[in-house]
Amino acid sequence: MDLKRYLLIGAIAVLSYMLLMEWSQFRTEHSAPVSNQAAPALNNNSNATAANSGFIPSETSTQDDFPSATADQHSAPVATVIPSANNIEVSTDTLKVRINPLGGDINFVALPKHYAAIDTPDQPFVLLEQGPVRTYIAQSGLIGKNGTDTRKGRPLFSSAQQQYQLQQGADELVVDLQLTTADNVNITKRFTFKRGKYVINVDYLINNGSAQNWSAGMFGQLKRDSSKDPGADTSGMGMAPYLGAAFTLVDEPYKKVSFDDMAETPYKDTRQGGWAALIQHYFLSAWIPDPNATNSFSTVKTADGFNLIRFTGPAVEVAPGQQATISSRFYAGPKDQYKLEEISPGLELSVDYGFLWLPAQGLFWLLTKIHALFGNWGAAIIGVTLLVKAAFFQLNAKAYTSMANMRKVQPKLLALRERYADDKAKQSQAMMKLYKDEKINPLGGCLPILVQMPVFISLYWVLMESVELRHAPFMLWINDLSAMDPYFILPLIMGVSMFIQQKLNPPPPDPMQAKVMQWMPVLFTFFFLFFPAGLVLYWVVNNVLSIAQQYVITKRIENS
Incomplete structure (x- = not known):
């Protein structure tokens, strides 16, 4: 179970870094004046001086303003x-x-x-x-x-x-x-x-x-x-472009x-x-x-x-x-x-999609094809989510089966922890024997996280870099998928879906880890407040589909 703990720590570290970058960018934007993006009225009469007419001075003082040339013979x-x-x-x-x-x-x-x-x-x-x-x-x-x-x-x-x-x-x-x-x-x-x-x-x-x-x-x-x-509106992006x-x-x-x-x-x-x-x-x-x-x-x-x-x-x-x-x-x-x-x-x-440019280009290609069918980028994101879930359906099924089996043998695991509370070595040996007897892979539940993180990061860069999604509306209150949800409704829905999904997972045997996991939906909801609405939409749809699949598998194993 240590791998889950490391993944959890890694996810918190990544999201904390994004939040830190967001706060840094916020401070920068509010401490320095910036140009107004509205197009100023066209003015035909502009008094031109050496400072504002476009005059390029000689190669002294500001000499590098102009590429040097040999033997200039100025005849114009x-x-x-x-x-x-x-x-x-x-x-x-x-x-x-x-x-x-x-x-x-x-x-x-x-x-x-x-x-x-x-x-x-x-x-x-x-x-x-x-x-x-x-x-x-x-x-x-x-x-x-x-x-x-x-x-x-x-x-x-x-x-x-x-x-x-x-x-x-x-x-x-x-x-x-x-x-x-x-x-x-x-x-x-x-x-x-x-x-x-x-x-x-x-x-x-x-x-x-x-x-x-x-x-x-x-x-x-x-x-x-x-x-x-x-x-550069980074309010929904976390990192400055x-x-x-x-x-x-x-x-x-x-x-x-x-x-x-x-x-x-x-x-x-x-x-x-x-x-x-x-x-x-x-x-x-x-x-x-x-x-x-x-x-x-x-x-x-x-x-x-x-x-x-x-x-x-x-x-x-x-x-x-x-x-x-x-x-x-x-x-x-x-x-x-x-x-x-x-x-x-x-x-x-x-x-620039970064080091995950290959899956990001694939995601963008899928987005454009689905957008051509429905004419809405939000619908395209939902469509991509459905295709990704379909592609990894069997892999996720194995992972959820492993998690359901872990949930089923949870009472036996707790009994072993109590029996060998003073001998960690024997406790570990007994737990591994139980996993072997029950044919359970204790790390099987980590696969959905490992599979989805590259897709999540790739979609993050697609939303950040693709001008096609700039000011792209979805429906109702979401009028810009590249910016954060103005009313934080999607992040709250995401937090609720994460809480429900957490209840379907086996509780961690370590009490401290269990307490940390209880706060994860709240923590992730807070982080996702700063993410693009399109990215949160992907995560919400992904969670809903995961909950449905995991619920069916869990009930089937519990009733078997």
Whole structure:
């Protein structure tokens, strides 16, 4: 019976750790201001300065803001401080974007199909923004011999319109930013948006009207401060989700680099294709350079505390009178693993299920298939629970049979404990003989716990990582399966079901252990208050099915 005791201690330790993490996150959230997730009103007139216009200063003081290049020959009109710059606003069915004409950086992205909070469905979730509370922007430019983005400043583009909107019936929207250098090189920075997509094609179209060869390469980077993820609601999750950089390597498909790691050991790598991403709860942004080019990837912690996640592409040569296109893609949207896999290999791994990724992926696949039938994620969780119970029906039957037999011989065990109370060795020998005579496995009742824990942990990560379950309603008072039950009804039902199930189990022979077990339903109910409603729903349904199966088996053995 020692194994049961160890499992009990282990479960308490794990749940205590989750509660500690929850309390730590609660204290953090209430001690530091965070960005408002509601999308602010669009403002065309933003006074741009070196601090807030997107200007990237030289490689002194904040030099690491900008990838270095050799022999910069700055021939484009530059701006370090602009008296008044208007953001270019772009609206599609999936994205609301602001582009700063200074450098052509994306300094705002909102997602109309994903609202900020469940009680504000009219306010889209803000992924990127640049303001007094939070800085999180996507920058790109040209560096090298004839690069327009140099130590002296950023190019100031012009556009035909101030506002662009994807029209009804159209599948594509093109936004062109124009620039002509002093030596007659025409540069178009083109943003291409597509209906239903979160990928933006970012291309540089070079028309070399000069008498000299033109040479430059593209860079793209994500610039973010170290403020907490304002969209990470851990109230029902227990542990804070990952916030930081991620890359794909030749020998490591998914490499995470935290903000702390950027300061201690900056990351550098070179490979063909690849991507550079910034991961947060449910969402990510990523630069995806030319998959056929050899690109450099790196992270930088700047002197003023910003985190840079960047790629640098190879230089492109354009002869006089010739044209060329330098291409990349930028993704800003939800962590939809099936769609991310289509965008770039390995990007779907940003949906990180941890070390139990294999069963977690299987559970998510089952969830999606059942959801397709019923259209409700709560029903999908119940369906998965039924399938899991069916898969382990025979194994659980053997375990419950063993527990019922233990319950039946409990009076004999107590008699042996009293007879050999002063001789533990003989007591143990007598108990083992009784188990052998009665053909009972004293550890057989532990199997349901061992079987269900991987499923429980896997489902925990599925609920934590799958954006599909974010704000997903079930029925009645459960309007978000990824958050904790607002009225604690499900945890209370879970506690009652656990109490009933405990009464069907044989009482522990050790009095101290018996007292501890009596408090387990109360303790687990308290812990489950902080868990996602979807996870508690799984546990409740699982307990009800277990009670039904165990009750039938117990009564059959007692009556035999």
